[in-house]
Amino acid sequence: MNKTVTPFDMPDGIDVAWCPGCGNHMLLSAVKFALHELGIDRKNLVMVSGIGQAAKAPQYIKANMFNGLHGRSLPAAQGIKLANRNLVVVVESGDGDMYGEGGNHFLHAIRRNIDITVIVHDNMVYGLTKGQASPTSQRGMTTPIQENGVMLEPFNPLAVALALNAPFVARAYAGDVERTQEIIKQAIAFKGLSIVDVFQPCVVFNKVNTYQWFREHTVYLPENHNVRDRTGAFGLAIQQDKLPLGVFYRNEQRELYEDQIGIGTIPLYQSNPLDEEAFQKLVNNYL
Amino acid sequence: MVFCGEAGQGVQTITVALLNVLKKYGYNVFSCTEYMSRIRGGSNSTEIRITEKKRDAYLRRIDMLFALSHTVVEHLKDRISSKTLIFAEKEKFGDQWGDNCIDTPLTKFAVEAGSVGFSNIVAAGVVLGMFGIPLELFTAYLQGKFIAKGEEIVAKNVIAAKLGYSFGRDTAATVDISLQISLPDGRPERVLMDGTTALGIGTVAAGCNFISSYPMSPGTGLLTFLAHRTKEYGIVVDQAEDEIAAINAGLGASFAGARAIVTTSGGGFDLMQEGVSLAGMIETPIVIHIGQRPGPATGLPTRTEQGDLNLALHAGHGDFARAIFSPGTLAEIIDTTQQAFNLAQQYQIPVFILTDQYLLESVSTIDASSVKRRTVETFFVKTTETYQRYAFTNDGLSPRGVPGYGEGLVRVDSDEHDENGLITESFDIRRRMVEKRLKRMHSLREKARVPTVIGSLDQAETLVISWGSNRSVLEEALDVIGNKAFAGIHFSQVFPLSPVIISLFENKRLFVMENNATGQFADLLSFETGRSISRKILKATGEPFSVEDVVDALHHSDHE
Numbered sequence: 001m002n003k004t005v006t007p008f009d010m011p012d013g014i015d016v017a018w019c020p021g022c023g024n025h026m027l028l029s030a031v032k033f034a035l036h037e038l039g040i041d042r043k044n045l046v047m048v049s050g051i052g053q054a055a056k057a058p059q060y061i062k063a064n065m066f067n068g069l070h071g072r073s074l075p076a077a078q079g080i081k082l083a084n085r086n087l088v089v090v091v092e093s094g095d096g097d098m099y100g101e102g103g104n105h106f107l108h109a110i111r112r113n114i115d116i117t118v119i120v121h122d123n124m125v126y127g128l129t130k131g132q133a134s135p136t137s138q139r140g141m142t143t144p145i146q147e148n149g150v151m152l153e154p155f156n157p158l159a160v161a162l163a164l165n166a167p168f169v170a171r172a173y174a175g176d177v178e179r180t181q182e183i184i185k186q187a188i189a190f191k192g193l194s195i196v197d198v199f200q201p202c203v204v205f206n207k208v209n210t211y212q213w214f215r216e217h218t219v220y221l222p223e224n225h226n227v228r229d230r231t232g233a234f235g236l237a238i239q240q241d242k243l244p245l246g247v248f249y250r251n252e253q254r255e256l257y258e259d260q261i262g263i264g265t266i267p268l269y270q271s272n273p274l275d276e277e278a279f280q281k282l283v284n285n286y287l
Numbered sequence: 288m289v290f291c292g293e294a295g296q297g298v299q300t301i302t303v304a305l306l307n308v309l310k311k312y313g314y315n316v317f318s319c320t321e322y323m324s325r326i327r328g329g330s331n332s333t334e335i336r337i338t339e340k341k342r343d344a345y346l347r348r349i350d351m352l353f354a355l356s357h358t359v360v361e362h363l364k365d366r367i368s369s370k371t372l373i374f375a376e377k378e379k380f381g382d383q384w385g386d387n388c389i390d391t392p393l394t395k396f397a398v399e400a401g402s403v404g405f406s407n408i409v410a411a412g413v414v415l416g417m418f419g420i421p422l423e424l425f426t427a428y429l430q431g432k433f434i435a436k437g438e439e440i441v442a443k444n445v446i447a448a449k450l451g452y453s454f455g456r457d458t459a460a461t462v463d464i465s466l467q468i469s470l471p472d473g474r475p476e477r478v479l480m481d482g483t484t485a486l487g488i489g490t491v492a493a494g495c496n497f498i499s500s501y502p503m504s505p506g507t508g509l510l511t512f513l514a515h516r517t518k519e520y521g522i523v524v525d526q527a528e529d530e531i532a533a534i535n536a537g538l539g540a541s542f543a544g545a546r547a548i549v550t551t552s553g554g555g556f557d558l559m560q561e562g563v564s565l566a567g568m569i570e571t572p573i574v575i576h577i578g579q580r581p582g583p584a585t586g587l588p589t590r591t592e593q594g595d596l597n598l599a600l601h602a603g604h605g606d607f608a609r610a611i612f613s614p615g616t617l618a619e620i621i622d623t624t625q626q627a628f629n630l631a632q633q634y635q636i637p638v639f640i641l642t643d644q645y646l647l648e649s650v651s652t653i654d655a656s657s658v659k660r661r662t663v664e665t666f667f668v669k670t671t672e673t674y675q676r677y678a679f680t681n682d683g684l685s686p687r688g689v690p691g692y693g694e695g696l697v698r699v700d701s702d703e704h705d706e707n708g709l710i711t712e713s714f715d716i717r718r719r720m721v722e723k724r725l726k727r728m729h730s731l732r733e734k735a736r737v738p739t740v741i742g743s744l745d746q747a748e749t750l751v752i753s754w755g756s757n758r759s760v761l762e763e764a765l766d767v768i769g770n771k772a773f774a775g776i777h778f779s780q781v782f783p784l785s786p787v788i789i790s791l792f793e794n795k796r797l798f799v800m801e802n803n804a805t806g807q808f809a810d811l812l813s814f815e816t817g818r819s820i821s822r823k824i825l826k827a828t829g830e831p832f833s834v835e836d837v838v839d840a841l842h843h844s845d846h847e
Contacts, residue, residue, distance in 0.1 A: 066569075262518065
């Protein structure tokens with residue numbers, strides 16, 4: 001599965017810090033395939049992440065990289081896109097990073113609607129800090145801290161995204177590389193903020209939501225699912241018995257933030273500073 | 288002279304009108320303002336000084352007071368003496384009325400002109416009449432200001448102005464104070480602005496093209512200034528959801544090649560600290576403006592203090608390089624802001640500009656010729672296929688590429704990383720990266736701004752040291768004292784410190800004055816130079832130092 005040949009492969013022998021059998025490996029393949037099939041030039045691609053095991057993904061993708069702080073991938077990614085809208089900006093981080101530490105940024109990134117893609121490795125547990133509950137952990141799961149089981153209602157990223165009219169909302173399952181790759185392709189190609197929550201088993205710390213559990217508890221949306229129906233999508237997002245996979249919702253009508261504030265195609269690093277005449281004109285306003 | 292009234296009564300309108308007309312006439316003017324953290328009511332005041340010699344400092348003494356509400360006297364009682372002329376409406380003033388009060392029919396004239404709303408124009412007219420400033424200057428100003436609202440509005444304003452003006456002219460003959468202020472010589476072309484505007488001009492001139500910030504007084508002014516000029520100067524302005532987002536967006540933009548700034552106050556900056564540490568680690572430039580106000584916590588939101596030096600100095604975990612500027616005049620604000628951007632780009636570090644409410648909101652004039660533009664220096668390289676973002680070099684500075692410019696890949700990482708930006712736990716690489724990030728401090732120190740000497744060092748036994756907004760008040764206090772045993776030293780950069788201070792301080796007694804409770808800069812100087820500070824002159828009430836405060840403190844020290 002990991003023997004892929006894409007322009008995004010790192011040199012052989014690179015030390016990958018993920019556990020054997022981790023869903024991250026498959027998701028990495030899906031992302032690289034998707035990028036390759038879209039024909040994206042790695043020189044114009046920036047992979048952005050926060051901190052955590054999932055957030056190491058950009059380390060293993062040959063492209064520009066901004067591996068920032070825990071929870072802060074979205075502000076950085078939006079700043080990058082605003083500074084140079086010719087870049088393809090893809091965020092990859094985990095559920096703790098995106099929905100816990102970075103929760104406020106998640107809400108406001110949806111409100112802004114900048115053309116970036118957000119891929120969330122959702123394994124419903126904290127990996128790098130060794131097994132504590134994450135915002136998406138299911139009620140009742142026991143952990144070293146939540147000894148009596150998780151008592152908090154899980155964060156529902158899709159329902160929240162739909163409530164805020166996120167223009168592209170999807171869910172995938174990392175165990176199915178091919179279909180995950182297709183969903184990610186659609187997400188990257190989408191003009192606007194696209195969110196893909198990806199179920200991804202953690203083989204070390206999450207003994208509840210295993211490969212088998214995900215297979216049993218997920219179902220792909222039917223072919224005829226209406227991606228323009230926001231209310232219907234919301235119903236599917238809060239569905240409990242079987243968790244739907246696929247593109248829930250698309251809304252091409254939302255205007256891009258970068259268009260609304262009038263950002264052109266010339267990147268900021270090429271902008272011309274004030275010349276003496278313009279400077280004098282500015283100062284002379286106060287004569 | 289001081290104008291004081293409730294929030295919403297138009298103190299600001301009077302101030303702006305008078306400053307413009309008096310400046311046009313040729314006077315040196317200065318104003319500073321204090322106000323409560325509320326939208327309506329309370330007591331707010333603005334001080335305006337008209338001087339022959341340029342004076343840009345807060346004076347506690349009030350010669351003329353315009354009291355727009357009856358609560359004014361109580362609010363300003365510590366600043367009013369028997370010599371203060373109080374212009375007020377007798378019927379509203381009750382038993383506070385005294386011999387030094389002049390019954391000024393502001394409301395009556397305003398109503399005559401059309402509505403009670405014109406009373407602030409009447410008040411401005413009174414002042415101009417008292418000083419015999421040609422009325423045409425005021426009517427021309429009103430014409431320019433209100434023409435967009437129609438001829439009728441202009442005409443009513445002019446009536447209000449004339450009524451106030453005649454009253455002022457007639458009153459001037461009856462009072463026992465000198466209203467003769469000579470015009471300064473030469474009268475070069477001057478601009479009039481507040482500190483926030485100077486900061487905005489410096490930021491635009493510095494080639495800034497990105498700001499992401501969250502509103503917080505008194506740092507918000509810069510965000511507003513730039514927001515009004517996005518199209519004209521190609522600046523991306525984003526109001527972030529919080530300060531953490533603001534600085535992380537700034538760093539993302541900077542990574543992609545923007546010249547980025549964030550603006551906030553101490554409380555907001557608390558939230559930004561992780562971003563400062565990130566900037567240090569990923570070696571990505573960012574300029575951070577902190578408009579200081581009294582803390583801790585929410586403190587006094589609309590007041591002033593210099594309490595955040597230690598915060599800026601120590602912000603962010605881990606060891607890395609930084610620089611901190613502390614301008615004290617309009618010219619210094621404009622210059623250090625441009626320098627901050629160039630320095631951040633060259634050294635790939637966070638650079639701070641520390642101001643405060645008093646500096647940002649005080650208005651004064653500055654010779655147009657002293658408003659200087661620096662060359663905007665960029666340090667990007669076009670990358671090649673073998674580009675390494677963190678290549679080891681002699682001075683620790685790796686050539687900085689931006690994504691999409693050249694054949695290479697630009698990879699930055701908040702984890703410890705190798706030359707390619709790839710995560711590593713090699714102790715050897717770690718050691719070399721720590722050295723790399725700190726090596727630039729040497730050159731930063733050599734290039735630090737040399738402090739400004741106020742007065743003459745020759746006969747000075749004591750150096751009185753200021754930083755930031757205290758420059759002008761120190762200058763005036765030393766002038767007032769006129770004692771050659773004192774000289775002043777002003778720092779417009781507080782970190783790193785210029786090496787010249789070692790010889791500058793030799794054989795001198797050192798006093799440090801600063802607007803905080805503990806003497807943060809005094810301690811820094813002591814730590815950096817090994818010299819002990821003989822006296823800390825401190826004030827942390829939420830008000831700026833007045834000229835009298837400093838004069839008293841220095842007189843007092845003579846008898847120690």
